[in-house]
Amino acid sequence: MRRASAAPAVEQIATMTIDRIAKGGDGVGRANGLACFVPRTAPGDVAQVAYVAHARHGRGRVLQIVTPSAHRVDARCAHYERDRCGGCQLQHVDDDAQRDARRHIVQDALSRIGKRTIELPELVTGESWGYRGRLTLMLLPRGRGWTGGLHPHDDAARVFNLEECPIANPVLVQCWRDMRERLHGMPTDRFLRVSFRLLSAEAGQETVAVVVQGGEAWSGAAEWAAALLRASAPVRAVWWLPRGGDPVGLAGDVATDAAVMGAALQLEADMSAGNATLDEAAEAGRYEPDAREALAFAQVNPTVATALRDFVFASVRAFAPQRVVDAYAGSGELTERFARDGAQVVSIEADASGTAATRRRVDEAGLADRVKVITALVESALPAALPADVVVLNPPRAGVAVGVTALLEQAASRGVRGIVYVSCDPATLARDLARVPGWRIDAVRCFDMFPQTAHVETVCVLRPETTV
Ligand SMILES: C[S@@+](CC[C@H](N)C(=O)[O-])C[C@H]1O[C@@H](n2cnc3c(N)ncnc32)[C@H](O)[C@@H]1O
Numbered sequence: 001m002r003r004a005s006a007a008p009a010v011e012q013i014a015t016m017t018i019d020r021i022a023k024g025g026d027g028v029g030r031a032n033g034l035a036c037f038v039p040r041t042a043p044g045d046v047a048q049v050a051y052v053a054h055a056r057h058g059r060g061r062v063l064q065i066v067t068p069s070a071h072r073v074d075a076r077c078a079h080y081e082r083d084r085c086g087g088c089q090l091q092h093v094d095d096d097a098q099r100d101a102r103r104h105i106v107q108d109a110l111s112r113i114g115k116r117t118i119e120l121p122e123l124v125t126g127e128s129w130g131y132r133g134r135l136t137l138m139l140l141p142r143g144r145g146w147t148g149g150l151h152p153h154d155d156a157a158r159v160f161n162l163e164e165c166p167i168a169n170p171v172l173v174q175c176w177r178d179m180r181e182r183l184h185g186m187p188t189d190r191f192l193r194v195s196f197r198l199l200s201a202e203a204g205q206e207t208v209a210v211v212v213q214g215g216e217a218w219s220g221a222a223e224w225a226a227a228l229l230r231a232s233a234p235v236r237a238v239w240w241l242p243r244g245g246d247p248v249g250l251a252g253d254v255a256t257d258a259a260v261m262g263a264a265l266q267l268e269a270d271m272s273a274g275n276a277t278l279d280e281a282a283e284a285g286r287y288e289p290d291a292r293e294a295l296a297f298a299q300v301n302p303t304v305a306t307a308l309r310d311f312v313f314a315s316v317r318a319f320a321p322q323r324v325v326d327a328y329a330g331s332g333e334l335t336e337r338f339a340r341d342g343a344q345v346v347s348i349e350a351d352a353s354g355t356a357a358t359r360r361r362v363d364e365a366g367l368a369d370r371v372k373v374i375t376a377l378v379e380s381a382l383p384a385a386l387p388a389d390v391v392v393l394n395p396p397r398a399g400v401a402v403g404v405t406a407l408l409e410q411a412a413s414r415g416v417r418g419i420v421y422v423s424c425d426p427a428t429l430a431r432d433l434a435r436v437p438g439w440r441i442d443a444v445r446c447f448d449m450f451p452q453t454a455h456v457e458t459v460c461v462l463r464p465e466t467t468v
Contacts, residue, residue: 009052015066018045021101023109023427025089025454034058039153042093043101044069071097076129076166079150083160086153088167088452099123099448102456106426106446114430121444121458124311126304128451132168133198133302137176139183139214140191146183148176148194167452171206171234172196178232179210185224187215189243199236201302209237209252216243225250301449308447308457312392312420313337315443315461319418321389327378327404328394332358332371339367346372346385379403387415392422399428405435412438412464419462424449429458440465 016029018041027041029049036051036058046067051060065072075081075091090098103123110116139148140159149162165173175196186192192214199207210228218224218240225238229251237252312334316324324343326335331354335347339362349355355375362371374381379401382391391408393400408419419439423429433441439462447457 011050011052013050015046015048018043018047020104021454023105023454031058036060038062040092042069042072043097044071077164079160084152084154086151089454091452095128099125103446106456106458109426109430113427114433116433116441118441118444121446123446123448124304124307125448126301129166130169131301133201134195134300135165135168135172136193136195137162138191138193148180169198171208172198175208175232175235179228182228185220187218189214206234207236208234210235211239211241213241214243221250304447304449309334311445311459312422315420316390316392317341319390323388325385325388325391327382327391329358330354332361334392335371336361336365339370344370346374348374348376348378348381348385350377382407386411390418390420391416392420394422397425397428399432405432409436409438421460423458426458438465
């Protein structure tokens with residue numbers, strides 16, 4: 001018997017004014033009272049939209065911009081319109097309106113999901129272009145060669161050839177151009193991923209590591225890598241992460257801790273499996289094993305990342321803490337700073353390569369007696385880490401486990417005077433804040449780590465509700 005196929009979604013057509021940008025970057029307008037999400041629209045656009053109505057919202061596509069918003073600009077990158085590149089969502093919106101949108105995304109999430117009323121948060125900004133210290137591209141076999149680039153935002157199975165990426169440091173794109181001439185020597189696989197990482201960002205002296213991920217066998221790998229090193233001046237190291245294997249240093253300065261490198265690369269590969277958009281690469285790249293390694297995992301946005309860490313450090317310091325818990329500590333950069341400042345620190349991180357880097361870092365700084373480094377899930381290690389004066393949380397996009405918020409809700413009675421929560425996802429931040437009603441928001445600051453996208457980093461400083 002033939003099964004009835006699902007009825008095709010029926011599109012309706014409406015003209016609507018776009019009021020705001022939602023988390024994810026779509027513009028939001030209303031059609032017959034229904035909130036309708038429309039990609040690539042700007043606040044103030046009047047657009048004719050074809051949309052499909054779902055139970056609580058509509059999803060639409062622009063048929064025609066009837067009256068363009070005053071905030072519309074021409075996208076700088078040719079791929080944005082032509083290839084519908086999924087790396088950026090907001091290149092068609094001017095800088096001021098983009099920044100405004102990201103601040104409202106945070107305020108709106110905290111209000112709607114977190115049930116917290118806050119002023120429009122301050123946003124610390126940096127460069128709008130050329131800021132990325134890492135460029136990760138997908139390579140799909142085509143004929144005897146490869147197509148190398150990024151996915152369209154609406155088609156994760158396709159990859160377009162990347163010619164430019166104006167949000168990345170131009171040197172990374174130059175290295176990709178140099179490599180593109182040499183794709184014939186790559187290993188065979190269903191797909192490969194290639195990542196360009198800025199090792200040194202000093203203007204005019206930039207150096208880059210290249211990591212090829214995928215393939216199980218690669219004859220001629222060392223020759224291929226040596227040729228790339230000769231052809232591309234900024235490239236200083238070439239690594240290969242075979243499918244299911246350990247990392248192999250192929251050429252250049254690859255004298256680094258292979259175990260650390262391997263764990264980080266595997267994590268990155270897992271994170272971005274199947275869809276290597278810039279967003280996911282950004283997310284994956286937040287797992288940095290040790291920023292001081294020769295092949296340090298370059299920060300996505302080093303300038304703004306530094307400002308963020310400085311703010312977290314100053315916020316913690318304002319409590320004059322003797323004991324700090326650094327939860328989701330990564331490679332322990334903040335752990336080291338808290339310890340240098342005189343605090344006793346419990347540093348909790350699930351990734352063993354991260355805690356190995358933290359141990360090394362605090363040993364070298366002569367701070368080992370002030371720091372307890374724990375390789376464990378925060379949800380299992382936090383109870384024993386308390387009491388403390390301040391708890392720092394910097395979880396991945398998924399936010400913290402419900403057991404962690406349950407413990408923190410009671411933590412004021414165990415001496416905790418402050419929580420500093422660093423988040424890359426306003427929605428999970430807001431969800432977690434809703435679970436700790438005993439804590440009030442003392443300060444919120446946003447950090448513009450990913451201009452041209454809808455992503456934003458947020459730091460929330462919390463104090464017990466009862467504190468005067
Ligand atoms: C967003 S990164 C923060 C890293 C670091 N604090 C920094 O500033 O660079 C999140 C970190 O949490 C770790 N992680 C993820 N889930 C965890 C869990 N349940 N318990 C402990 N660590 C976890 C990841 O390995 C990663 O290093």
